[in-house]
Amino acid sequence: MRKKLENAVMVPLSILETIPSLSLFAILLVPLANLGKLSFFKSIGVSGIGWAPAFVALTLYTLLPIGRNTLVGFSSVDKNIIEAAKGMGMNKKEILFKIEFPLAFPLILTGIRIALVQTIGGAVLAGLVGGGGLGSFVFLGLAEASPDLILLGVIPIVAITLLMDGLLKAAYKMLRRNVE
Amino acid sequence: MIKLSNVSKSYDGHEAVKNISLHVKKGEFIILLGPSGCGKSTTLRLINKMIERSSGEIFVQDENIDSIKEETLRKNIGYVIQSIGLFPHMTVAMNIATVPLLKKWDKKRIEERTKEMLGLVGLSPEMYLKKYPHELSGGEAQRIGVARALASEPDILLMDEPFGAVDPINRVRLQKEFKEIQKKLHKTVIFVTHDVEEALFLGDRICIMREGEIIQVDTPSEIVLNPKDEFIRDFFRGEGALSLLGRYNAKDFIEEIPATGELLAENATLKEALSEIILRQSERIPMKGGSISLEAIMEATWRGDHEKD
Numbered sequence: 361m362r363k364k365l366e367n368a369v370m371v372p373l374s375i376l377e378t379i380p381s382l383s384l385f386a387i388l389l390v391p392l393a394n395l396g397k398l399s400f401f402k403s404i405g406v407s408g409i410g411w412a413p414a415f416v417a418l419t420l421y422t423l424l425p426i427g428r429n430t431l432v433g434f435s436s437v438d439k440n441i442i443e444a445a446k447g448m449g450m451n452k453k454e455i456l457f458k459i460e461f462p463l464a465f466p467l468i469l470t471g472i473r474i475a476l477v478q479t480i481g482g483a484v485l486a487g488l489v490g491g492g493g494l495g496s497f498v499f500l501g502l503a504e505a506s507p508d509l510i511l512l513g514v515i516p517i518v519a520i521t522l523l524m525d526g527l528l529k530a531a532y533k534m535l536r537r538n539v540e
Numbered sequence: 541m542i543k544l545s546n547v548s549k550s551y552d553g554h555e556a557v558k559n560i561s562l563h564v565k566k567g568e569f570i571i572l573l574g575p576s577g578c579g580k581s582t583t584l585r586l587i588n589k590m591i592e593r594s595s596g597e598i599f600v601q602d603e604n605i606d607s608i609k610e611e612t613l614r615k616n617i618g619y620v621i622q623s624i625g626l627f628p629h630m631t632v633a634m635n636i637a638t639v640p641l642l643k644k645w646d647k648k649r650i651e652e653r654t655k656e657m658l659g660l661v662g663l664s665p666e667m668y669l670k671k672y673p674h675e676l677s678g679g680e681a682q683r684i685g686v687a688r689a690l691a692s693e694p695d696i697l698l699m700d701e702p703f704g705a706v707d708p709i710n711r712v713r714l715q716k717e718f719k720e721i722q723k724k725l726h727k728t729v730i731f732v733t734h735d736v737e738e739a740l741f742l743g744d745r746i747c748i749m750r751e752g753e754i755i756q757v758d759t760p761s762e763i764v765l766n767p768k769d770e771f772i773r774d775f776f777r778g779e780g781a782l783s784l785l786g787r788y789n790a791k792d793f794i795e796e797i798p799a800t801g802e803l804l805a806e807n808a809t810l811k812e813a814l815s816e817i818i819l820r821q822s823e824r825i826p827m828k829g830g831s832i833s834l835e836a837i838m839e840a841t842w843r844g845d846h847e848k849d
Contacts, residue, residue, distance in 0.1 A: 438628075440623035441627060444624070444625025447588065447619035449611045449615030449616075450638075
């Protein structure tokens, strides 16, 4: 039962992850363009191009690393520890929140870190579909063969990536300190 | 205190526990002893509903366990397992406070109790309260496991090979310490082991199991001296009498006859006395207040528990 559910979630996510981001933008173009015809979505600016496809695609891409690490995090909790918790009279909810989640959290955080770094990198491509952002400088620079423009885009992207990666790594170390 | 009547447990066609009945009295230390796969751990886990029995009835403190919510039942029964299962993300203090916290004791009472428990198992509160499990040695972790199980003052303690993973020297030390703790607290203890020596040293009564059945329940000396069948005789063969000697304090067998040589330690058991006698090749060794003779040791096994009662 658990295994079935696991496959039902993880297999589609893995397949999704193999679709190159530009293709995913293209795939999303038609459905999002149609969605943009509805008044609510139109009012928040959803359309086939622009920020919407980038936002949707990048969100989808985060699901696999976060999902997989969450799964690994929970299944790596020592069965004996859960047995002890149960034997002391914790109910399912208490075991989940007091034992399993805190022990799995460092690995979930690692998943979030991977997703974050991947998303910052992927967001560059939003520039190609009119989503704006630092990516637009990069592609404009490429089109006009202007290194200044490219660097104007790339340097902040690298800086943001390193900063976020560093912050989450530090958080991970702090959480893991007592467990190892 | 704990009563099992006609209890069975089967897993997909295989009967792990076959129609067993057992009555454990208040304050009694009972050992479930037998080879691996004999159903002793299963029996233990049926009592705190870690597994559901297939048939029969179990009463804990005169109450049918079917009428008690499993979490409530477990909160009132201390449980120690071989792997200990300390929570790695919590300090020693938090680990010990687990059940008191679940029972919503007030903060001050929990704090005092935690310190008291560390003292009971012989660890100094100042040094250990803030430690994490990975900073502990195997023996220390096992002591914390015992402290955690006793923290909420349960009347009953279930122990599943609690000292099985500890090295031999520390195991003997833990057994001695635990026996002392039990002398003070008089808990009702059900203790699973496959170690004959451990069983004979700790138990008030020993329940021998084989292939899911109870073969004999008796005091250690009765079991060693009057085994019910060949299986039990074989089980103790070679060390039964020697292990039994480990139960008796040498000082209870002192004769007022002087002897020369180094004094035997005051807390020595008869087993240690015998070992010294063999090593010194002398039939009588001195102890404070007199001496112990080989003859006295030989007789001790036979008068043993009868005389004490």
